[in-house]
Amino acid sequence: xxxxxxxxLCFDLLEPARAREYRQDREAVLKxxxxxxxxxxxxxxxxxxxxxRLINPYLLRFYFSAVGMPDADFIARLRAADxxxxxxxxxx
Amino acid sequence: MAELVGIYAASHGPLIARDxxxxxxxxxxxxxxxxxxxxxxxSASAAEVIVGLAPDHWTNFFLDNLPSxxxxxxxxxxxxxxxxxxxxxxxALTGDPELGRHILETALTSEFEPALSYRLRLDHGLCLPLxxxxxxxxxxxxxxxxxxxEPPMLSYRRCFAWGGLLRRAIxxxxxxxxxxxxxxxxxxxxxxxPTMGEIDEDFDRRCLDALARGEESELIDLLERGxxxxxxxxxxxxxxxxxxxxxGGRGFELLDYLPAPEVYVGCAYAAWRLA
Numbered sequence: 001x002x003x004x005x006x007x008x009l010c011f012d013l014l015e016p017a018r019a020r021e022y023r024q025d026r027e028a029v030l031k032x033x034x035x036x037x038x039x040x041x042x043x044x045x046x047x048x049x050x051x052x053r054l055i056n057p058y059l060l061r062f063y064f065s066a067v068g069m070p071d072a073d074f075i076a077r078l079r080a081a082d083x084x085x086x087x088x089x090x091x092x
Numbered sequence: 093m094a095e096l097v098g099i100y101a102a103s104h105g106p107l108i109a110r111d112x113x114x115x116x117x118x119x120x121x122x123x124x125x126x127x128x129x130x131x132x133x134x135s136a137s138a139a140e141v142i143v144g145l146a147p148d149h150w151t152n153f154f155l156d157n158l159p160s161x162x163x164x165x166x167x168x169x170x171x172x173x174x175x176x177x178x179x180x181x182x183x184a185l186t187g188d189p190e191l192g193r194h195i196l197e198t199a200l201t202s203e204f205e206p207a208l209s210y211r212l213r214l215d216h217g218l219c220l221p222l223x224x225x226x227x228x229x230x231x232x233x234x235x236x237x238x239x240x241x242e243p244p245m246l247s248y249r250r251c252f253a254w255g256g257l258l259r260r261a262i263x264x265x266x267x268x269x270x271x272x273x274x275x276x277x278x279x280x281x282x283x284x285x286p287t288m289g290e291i292d293e294d295f296d297r298r299c300l301d302a303l304a305r306g307e308e309s310e311l312i313d314l315l316e317r318g319x320x321x322x323x324x325x326x327x328x329x330x331x332x333x334x335x336x337x338x339x340g341g342r343g344f345e346l347l348d349y350l351p352a353p354e355v356y357v358g359c360a361y362a363a364w365r366l367a
Contacts, residue, residue: 057283081286
């Protein structure tokens with residue numbers, strides 16, 4: 001199951017103007033979305049591992065890209081949450 | 093009567109556009125050569141229309157309304173909205189409403205019920221390959237978007253059936269038109285998953301080998317069992333399956349395969365054998 005309102009936030013931030021507004025004032029933008037308290041806290045904490053369980057992975061990636069988290073940091077946080085997800089693959 | 097003049101496939105990936113200037117010269121050279129060869133072949137085919145098979149990267153659809161299949165039957169479709177695709181031209185792509193509607197009606201009188209759209213926005217999934225192919229003239233586009241991001245999705249068996257239907261629809265189109273199919277996406281890659289940046293080269297090569305031989309049941313078995321473990325981006329191989337079936341399963345010529353962690357994608361480029 002997906003968290004609809006978290007997904008909607010991430011989806012809306014695909015619009016560059018909205019992403020800019022969000023980077024300037026997260027709290028103001030978050031007021032428009034009825035997020036559950038624990039989800040809102042995870043958003044404010046950039047808790048990749050927590051949020052990854054709630055939304056589509058592409059939306060998760062778009063969201064953290066929109067807030068300016070470098071891919072290397074994002075990937076490191078994903079791997080820390082699930083250090084052995086798949087055997088034998090070529091790693092970049 | 094319409095004529096199917098070429099069936100091609102190309103990987104895509106945002107970093108191939110966004111980070112182009114940061115990629116190594118060797119990688120840029122391989123990617124440019126592969127896209128360029130596809131562009132050369134597509135131009136040589138004198139295709140007037142491209143049926144574009146692509147995923148929708150949350151550009152047109154969201155959880156509110158998420159069709160498994162959607163056919164663009166409008167006169168025009170919007171170009172890519174992603175900031176890193178801002179240089180893409182034309183800003184709007186000319187559609188082919190009559191062919192799009194014919195494919196839709198063929199589907200509705202057969203065993204598929206796709207959604208329709210009179211104006212889709214075509215994101216990097218389709219526009220990045222079109223851009224890198226450097227076509228001297230952009231053919232009309234009939235986009236067919238397949239849900240390859242959010243489960244549940246079409247089974248691979250259904251994708252093969254959809255490809256067969258697409259072939260019949262093009263063959264039964266009464267107006268003269270030279271039609272090409274361009275499938276985009278895949279092969280193995282992960283986006284927003286812990287395996288992001290990893291490429292399952294073994295799976296990719298087995299997949300390409302089966303595609304080259306053309307054996308449909310082997311391919312369906314491999315894809316149904318293996319694609320889900322090759323990263324969520326590997327769901328886009330559905331487009332290759334559709335193209336394969338549309339070509340009649342005669343196998344294909346692999347133009348290049350590059351496991352390219354720099355762009356997070358197992359990049360492959362191919363042209364199917366026709367008749």
